[in-house]
Amino acid sequence: MALNNSKRQILAPVTESKSNGLEYGELLRVSMDSLMANKLRTFLTMLGVIIGVASVVSLMTLGNGASNAITNQFSSLGTNNLTILPGRPNRGGPPGQIGVQPLTMTDVKTIRVLKLPINGPVPNFTNQATLSAAAAEKSGQVLGTTAEYKDVNTIVMASGSFFSEGNVQSASQVVVLGSNLKTFLFGSGEAVGESIRINSMNVRVVGVMEAKGGNPFGSVDDQALVPITLAQSRLFAGRSTSGELRVSNITVAVKNTEDIPFVEERLKMALRDARKLNADGTDDDFQVLNQASFLTSLTQVTSLLTTFLAAVAGISLLVGGIGIMNIMLVSVTERTREIGLRRAVGAQSKDILLQFMIEAMVLSMLGGITGVIVGSILPIILTITKIFEAPVTLSSVIISLTVSLATGLFFGIWPARNAARLNPIQALRHE
């Protein structure tokens, strides 16, 4: 065996560069090599992170979507609305409706004469009735109200028009239908100009409302709206035991949001005075529902729920991180001789530390990126198909990627330190 004699010249001494040690690019290449060498294991290790990040992203996105949906729905109902309901505020005291005077048109008048910066008051008188058209019949809710209802509740008409103040004055036999109810009674056909029967009375359809979605008192989409005078005098038993005209609740729309607390207080004082109740509110038999504060507490609940779900998903990310640590520990043990070799040929302890740290972080980052993609699939499909608006937020992506990088760092550091601390002599002899 002869040496290649044409290569007589000895390798020239290396001109040493000032910087000792290797660039991150080299470390990344070394880490990628070892990850690529065992693809199945690399994938299974990443799977833990993928599942964790995907759950965090999809739950945060869906949760935010649900929050937004609720907020939008309530905003469309007018968040500046105050609703006065009969009944004692829920704060102990005598339970139930015993001794509660119903709300009446007198209360409506009491509010009207206050000349507050509001639209309304709008009295609402709701009753169940049998609603029938030529082809269909159902039991549904009939809401007696005034013409102001349209503006106070920001109603948009799909066809026809809302009944007029004149209709209310003369207790006209007219009705405005919610969109669901119109579809039930008339299908896709024209409803305006047709007649329906409420119990046994014929009423003429003058308008159909656009779909509006739910509110805490049931959806207006399922209701039939008639002049309150018609409801009180001819359709239902409108008189209280004392002979006054009853209403179910009264709505006012406060013109400026800042005025809500002031209006709420004035309403309470006036009603207490008119109903001969204590001025300090201790024996109130009515309550004022503030839609803005209701919305606030509802959003708090949904965001709490979102946080909770994301935290549960975060636990699976933790499990994924432990998976990384586990496989890195195995990897360090398996590659003890390789570590010994690298140390013997001049790798410093910190080079070995970095090599294994980068490997753990590549695992967790690749897992994190894949997880973001997987976790976005469901929200994106739901958004595109318009089933549910759940746009993937940048914040959920950033949070997930940061957390998965931190997971890699946290769970990679122990195995990497183990590797860096190996004694080169013992590592070389490791079997």
Next chain:
Amino acid sequence: MTAMITIEGMTKVYTMGEFEVHALRGVNVTINSGEFVAIMGPSGSGKSTLMNMIGCLDTPTAGRYQLDGIEVASLNDNDLSAVRARKLGFVFQQYMLLPRQTALANVEMPMVYRGIPASERKRRATVALELVGMGNRLDHRPNELSGGQQQRVAIARALAGSPSVILADEPTGALDSTTSEEIMLTLQQLNREQGLTIIIVTHEADIAAYADRIVTIRDGVVLHDRKNEAHHGVE
């Protein structure tokens, strides 16, 4: 002749529980640049400990060790790594090649830790592999090479960074006698033609016989240190 390695009064004591093991008990050796030396001794003689000291993998309890002008005995772990990277080339009994890397990548690997640019690494690795007769196997992986070929790649890896000393620990321990002879002749020729300082550690007399000088260790001290009379290989 300049001294490449100067070892004076080197001792090494390992503490194992309650026992103190005196692995080296005052070794004095000087190896000159361009020498081909075999360190011999039975197991337990302290030759492995001495090899670890020469290889800058460990530091002595007492005594002096100078390698190519550097006082090694007092260096810290990082500086030892730097000295290993620049001054030493290792050849191991089990070749110790990275299994998934090509011959070229294996030879380049140590130079990565010296910050040598990729193009220069590749050039040096190619020249080194050609020097050991592996120029036509650059892209082969270890599992595609015979034991002897793997050890040639390992020798190329040791010399590619032009170290001051090549340190071979039982370089033929895993090879049959024919291949062993080829490997030893390769080392011998590298020493003769390239002027490399080579130290081999072995317990086999016929392997040591390829060297020009044989240092025999026993019980932690140098028993003999003499020129090799019964010389193997080409004169």
